[in-house]
Amino acid sequence: MASLLVVTIVAGLGAGLVSVQSSINRRHAQGIHNRQALYVAEAGLSEAFLALCVGKSGNVGTAAKPAMWGSGVYWVEATQDPEGSILLNSTGLVGGGRRSITAVVRAGSNPVAESGFFGMDGVTIGEGAIVDGCDSTLDNYEDELTPSARVTSNGDITLHGNLVAKDREAAAETFVYGNVSPGVEGVIVSEPGVQISGSTFPLTDEVSAPAIPVPDLPLSGGSVDLSGSSLSDVDLRYEAVQINAGTTLTLKGPLTLVVDTLEVDGTLELDGADGKVEVFVLRDFRFRAGSALEMISVLPTQVGIFLGDLGEPSGGAKAIETPEDALVFLPTGTFRGMLFAPFSDLTIPASLRVFGSVGGKTITLAPGARVTFDEAMLNADLGVDTLPQLLSWQVVELPDEDLVSSRLDPLLQLKLQGVEPVQSAQAHAESVVQLEYRDHTNVKRHYTGDISAFDLNDVYVLESVKWQDPVTLEFFGKLKAKHDEDDEDEQ
Amino acid sequence: MQRPGPNAGFTLLEIMIALTIMALVAVNITMVTRTGSQAARSGAFWQTLNDEADQTLDRITLALMSSDADNLYPIAIAPLYTNEVTYSVSLGVENGEVITSSPESISWEQQEDRGRVRWFENPGLPDERSVTWSNWVPMFFAGETFNGEDDNENAVVDETGLAFDMQGELVNVHLTIERQGPEGEWLPTTRSVQVTCRN
Numbered sequence: 271m272a273s274l275l276v277v278t279i280v281a282g283l284g285a286g287l288v289s290v291q292s293s294i295n296r297r298h299a300q301g302i303h304n305r306q307a308l309y310v311a312e313a314g315l316s317e318a319f320l321a322l323c324v325g326k327s328g329n330v331g332t333a334a335k336p337a338m339w340g341s342g343v344y345w346v347e348a349t350q351d352p353e354g355s356i357l358l359n360s361t362g363l364v365g366g367g368r369r370s371i372t373a374v375v376r377a378g379s380n381p382v383a384e385s386g387f388f389g390m391d392g393v394t395i396g397e398g399a400i401v402d403g404c405d406s407t408l409d410n411y412e413d414e415l416t417p418s419a420r421v422t423s424n425g426d427i428t429l430h431g432n433l434v435a436k437d438r439e440a441a442a443e444t445f446v447y448g449n450v451s452p453g454v455e456g457v458i459v460s461e462p463g464v465q466i467s468g469s470t471f472p473l474t475d476e477v478s479a480p481a482i483p484v485p486d487l488p489l490s491g492g493s494v495d496l497s498g499s500s501l502s503d504v505d506l507r508y509e510a511v512q513i514n515a516g517t518t519l520t521l522k523g524p525l526t527l528v529v530d531t532l533e534v535d536g537t538l539e540l541d542g543a544d545g546k547v548e549v550f551v552l553r554d555f556r557f558r559a560g561s562a563l564e565m566i567s568v569l570p571t572q573v574g575i576f577l578g579d580l581g582e583p584s585g586g587a588k589a590i591e592t593p594e595d596a597l598v599f600l601p602t603g604t605f606r607g608m609l610f611a612p613f614s615d616l617t618i619p620a621s622l623r624v625f626g627s628v629g630g631k632t633i634t635l636a637p638g639a640r641v642t643f644d645e646a647m648l649n650a651d652l653g654v655d656t657l658p659q660l661l662s663w664q665v666v667e668l669p670d671e672d673l674v675s676s677r678l679d680p681l682l683q684l685k686l687q688g689v690e691p692v693q694s695a696q697a698h699a700e701s702v703v704q705l706e707y708r709d710h711t712n713v714k715r716h717y718t719g720d721i722s723a724f725d726l727n728d729v730y731v732l733e734s735v736k737w738q739d740p741v742t743l744e745f746f747g748k749l750k751a752k753h754d755e756d757d758e759d760e761q
Numbered sequence: 762m763q764r765p766g767p768n769a770g771f772t773l774l775e776i777m778i779a780l781t782i783m784a785l786v787a788v789n790i791t792m793v794t795r796t797g798s799q800a801a802r803s804g805a806f807w808q809t810l811n812d813e814a815d816q817t818l819d820r821i822t823l824a825l826m827s828s829d830a831d832n833l834y835p836i837a838i839a840p841l842y843t844n845e846v847t848y849s850v851s852l853g854v855e856n857g858e859v860i861t862s863s864p865e866s867i868s869w870e871q872q873e874d875r876g877r878v879r880w881f882e883n884p885g886l887p888d889e890r891s892v893t894w895s896n897w898v899p900m901f902f903a904g905e906t907f908n909g910e911d912d913n914e915n916a917v918v919d920e921t922g923l924a925f926d927m928q929g930e931l932v933n934v935h936l937t938i939e940r941q942g943p944e945g946e947w948l949p950t951t952r953s954v955q956v957t958c959r960n
Contacts, residue, residue, distance in 0.1 A: 287801065294808050301815050308823075355854055373959075374854040474831070475929070662851040662859050663959035664827050 303367025306342060308665075311362030311369045313694070314344035318358045321698050322348075322375060322658045326737045328358055329699035333671040335689055336680070337697030341365070343673075343680045345697075355661060361669055363680040370669060374662040381480045381657070382610050382629055383647035386420025386448075389633035390479055390612065392456075393423045395444060396637035397430040397463070399620075402447040405645040406569060406625070417467045419448025419643045423633075424476050426456045430637070431463025448643065479612040479629065482576050482653045484550050485526055485731065488712075497536060501525060503545070505708070505731055513538060515560060523547040523572060526731075530554070537562040540607070542572025547607075548652065552578035555611075556598040563601040563622060570626035571650035573607030577614055606644075608652045700737035707731060802943045810950050814938040817878055817895040818952045821867055821934055824880070827851060829861065830930040830958035839916040839933070842924040844869040846932070847884065851960040859960070867894075869923035875899055875939075878923050898922035899939045903949040915953060932956045 314337070318328040328348030331337035336345040342364030349357040356377065361370045387393065387401060395401065403418030421427060431444050444461075449468035452458050458470055485505065493510035502522035510531040513519045517536040521527060524545025531554040538557075540547050543566065555577050557563065567573070577597070597614050602621040609616070609628045616630035620638035627647045635641060668674050676683055684691055705717040705724070708731040717724055771779075828848035837843040845868035849861040866884045869876050876898045882890040899922040904913035911918050917926055917935065924935040934956060939949040 291801065291805070294805055294812075298808055298812055301812060301819065305815075305819060351854070355857070372853070374859075660959075662854050664851050664853065665823055 300366050303365035304369065305367070306340075306364040307362040307367035307369040308371070309362070310339050310342040310344050310364055311360045311371045313339050314346045314360035314362060315358055315371065315373050317694055317697075318346040318348060318360065319373075319375065319658060319660075321700075322356065322377065324737070325735050326698055326700045328356055328375075330694070331692060331697040333361075333669070333673060336363075336673070336684075336691050337694045338681075338691035339694055341681070342367075343684070343691050356658070359666070359669075361671075361674065363673065365679050366677045368668050368674055368677075370666050372662075372664055372666045373660055375658045376661055377649070377658055380608075380648055380650045380652065382482075382608060382653055383627040383650055385422040385477050385629065386627055386643045387633055387635075387641060388420075388422045388477065388479075388627075388629040389427075390424050390477075390629075390631050392425040392632045393421055393427045394632070394634040395421070395427070395429045395446070395464075396620075396635050396639060397432055397444055398637050399635040399639045399641075400445045400447075401635070401641050401643070402445070403643045403645065404625070406571075417447040418645055419446055419468070421446055421448070421450045422473065422477060423451070423456060424453040424473070426459060427452045428459040429461065429464040429466070431461035479610075480653075482550075482610065482612075484552070484576075484578065485528055485548075487526070487528055487731075493531075501527075502541075505712070513561075520566070521547050521549070522566075526550075528552070532556065534558070534561040534563075534601070537564055537603075538601075539564045539566055540573050540605075541566035542569065542607070543567040545572070546652065547573045549575045550578065551575070554596050555614075556595075557601040558598055559600045561601045562603040563605050564603045565606045568606065569646065570606035570608070570644050571646050571652065573605075573626075574650075574652035575607065575609050576653055577611035577616075579613045608647060608650060610653060702738045704734075704736040704738065705729075706734040799943065806940070806942055806948070807950075810938060810940055810948065813895060813897065813940075814936060814950050814952050817938065818934065818936050818954060820880070820894050821878075821936070822954060822956045824848070824850065824865065824867060825932050825934070825956045826959050828958050829859075829960040830927075830932075832861070833927065833932070833958065837926050838928070839926040840911060840918040842917045842920045842926045842935075844921045844923055844925070846925045867923075869898055869921050871900070872896075876922050878936075895938060897938050897940050899937055899947075899949065901937075902935055903937045903939075903951045930958050932958065 314330060317330050317337070321330060322328045329346060331345035333345055336343035342362060344360060344362040346358055346360045351357055354377065356375045358373045358375060359370065401419045401421055403416045405418070427450055429444055429446070444464045446466045450458055450466050450470050452472050454473055454476060456472060460466070487505050487507035490506045491508050493512070494508050495512045495514065496519045497512065497514040497517035500520040500522065503524055505526040507528045509529070510533070511529045513534045513536040515535040518539055519536070520539040520541065522541040522544065526548050528550040530552045532551045533554070534557045565573070597616070599617060600619055600621070604623045606625040608626055611630040614630055615632040615634070616628065617634040617636055618624055618628065618639050618641060620636045624641040626644050628641065673680055673683060681691070701720055702718070703721045703724070706714070707729045708714055709728050710730045712730070825848065827850035829851065832849050834847055835843050845866060847864055847866040849864055852860045852862050854860065863883050866881045868879055868881070870879055877896045878894045878898050880892045880894055901907065902913060902920045902922060902924060905920055906912055907919050909918060915935065917924060920935055922937045926933045934954050936952045937949050939947050942948040
């Protein structure tokens with residue numbers, strides 16, 4: 271009897287010790303699982319971000335069928351905001367840990383256009399030049415100036431004013447209606463007669479010029495004279511293109527032109543109304559005095575001129591500096607688009623009215639030049655892919671879902687329900703894609719279907735991609751079939 | 762030899778041997794029990810200490826992750842440090858503008874010869890709120906003494922039990938939690954983590 275009592279007491283003590291220890295272990299494990307759940311939720315956000323980059327909605331997995339990541343699961347709900355931004359809500363579950371985070375993302379911001387008028391090593395604004403801003407998607411610029419200009423550099427920014435003006439009223443003053451941002455260790459050198467309406471704070475980080483991939487097109491010809499020609503809906507590669515004085519070359523989108531040398535003595539007309547016009551010049555870029563650059567289309571988001579490492583000898587050795595005659599830019603007229611010359615010292619003449627964005631190794635606005643930064647360029651799909659921009663990130667309350675509130679291991683719970691989580695890459699809501707592309711024989715083709723069933727090696731130039739959610743497709747397919755049936759009955 | 766009768770007892774020798782064996786067994790059981798309970802107390806102590814350090818650090822890192830690096834102050838770059846950081850967290854986007862919270866701060870406060878970690882909302886204002894996240898933060902980071910040198914080779918000099926140093930959008934958080942162990946001695950555990958401000 272006594273021994274039974276002793277054994278009972280000892281057993282009770284042991285059970286108590288085990289209980290205390292296991293509660294300590296559970297609390298310890300819970301802390302680890304909560305941390306891991308945060309990482310899984312962040313992995314979900316990254317996956318949704320990737321989906322947005324390729325044109326999908328950002329929805330990944332669902333609460334009923336989440337995506338699997340490591341030893342946990344997650345799902346992301348994407349909601350389009352009326353203001354154009356996208357709200358991504360990602361919930362991660364690992365063991366007993368649960369975390370929900372939200373990110374607000376603004377769709378695509380062109381990294382070249384973000385810096386506005388950008389000179390890597392410096393910007394010089396001549397006396398009497400005016401830099402202002404507009405948003406061509408909202409209003410007609412001609413009516414008013416807007417203070418949304420951006421002048422940016424990793425180096426110094428120099429603004430020339432009128433130091434010695436006998437008649438102050440007659441003297442042309444230099445205006446920047448917007449922000450002027452020199453480099454982290456740069457300065458603004460501003461002479462009297464200069465007015466800057468916005469911020470003059472330096473950059474907090476250096477801006478790096480993005481690499482613009484030059485399309486690898488088959489050679490269409492050597493040196494050609496395209497004077498008086500009109501080209502549209504083609505992709506062409508020439509060694510040299512000449513436009514004679516008194517003649518016009520019209521490029522109408524969709525069109526890609528890659529040339530080693532572009533010599534313009536006449537007029538180059540660009541029309542991006544029906545599709546993008548992208549011109550890549552790799553060695554010599556010469557718009558001589560008397561030449562003209564004109565636009566037929568109005569939106570600058572459809573036209574881009576990209577200059578490579580000009581003056582590069584044909585032997586392939588890199589030039590140390592751009593030879594002076596490799597870049598001549600003296601056109602008259604109007605340019606609406608993106609002009610990007612990361613290796614060159616580019617001067618915008620007063621004879622050319624520019625709307626859009628300009629980037630170069632150094633940028634100089636000639637005295638009296640007028641340039642307008644168009645905010646619509648931030649969303650331009652020119653040169654580089656426009657990546658979504660993160661606006662806000664925060665930890666939020668957990669959603670009211672059974673999987674979240676149960677606190678069991680989610681993988682175990684899903685197994686009990688007979689649900690198998692999907693691999694992360696296959697969990698995107700959209701799997702049906704509509705592709706427009708050119709194959710290796712330059713024939714335009716279309717494809718609609720599951721991306722996994724398409725051979726990407728068939729694509730030579732990809733022109734457009736549209737993702738669709740198979741559930742929505744099926745719904746609208748059935749709806750259309752019903753409407754067709756009703757129409758037949760009526761007839 | 763004759764069998765012992767039904768009322769026969771134990772001999773003195775048998776009793777002596779039995780008592781000796783019982784004593785040995787009792788001593789062993791006592792030693793095992795004591796060692797076991799010491800190990801259990803020590804294990805429980807370290808687990809509790811580590812849990813407190815992890816929990817405190819999790820709160821700090823979650824707060825800093827939600828903040829905007831441009832709104833952090835003061836800025837301290839290693840080998841300098843700050844034991845207090847003020848920030849605002851993002852609450853979302855409205856009409857295209859990011860909405861931020863009221864200012865918050867996390868600071869190490871001295872309490873006699875030790876310190877504590879406190880979180881404040883609206884620090885220094887009439888509607889200030891505060892929560893103590895840990896009461897067991899020593900004067901100096903483990904291995905560090907006030908001598909103008911980086912004793913623990915973590916690139917920061919003479920840092921307190923809670924210290925922050927910044928590298929752009931990155932914030933390095935150094936935390937020591939110290940409590941009295943089962944034997945009465947002060948035992949520390951340390952955590953260092955690099956946090957990226959997400960906003």
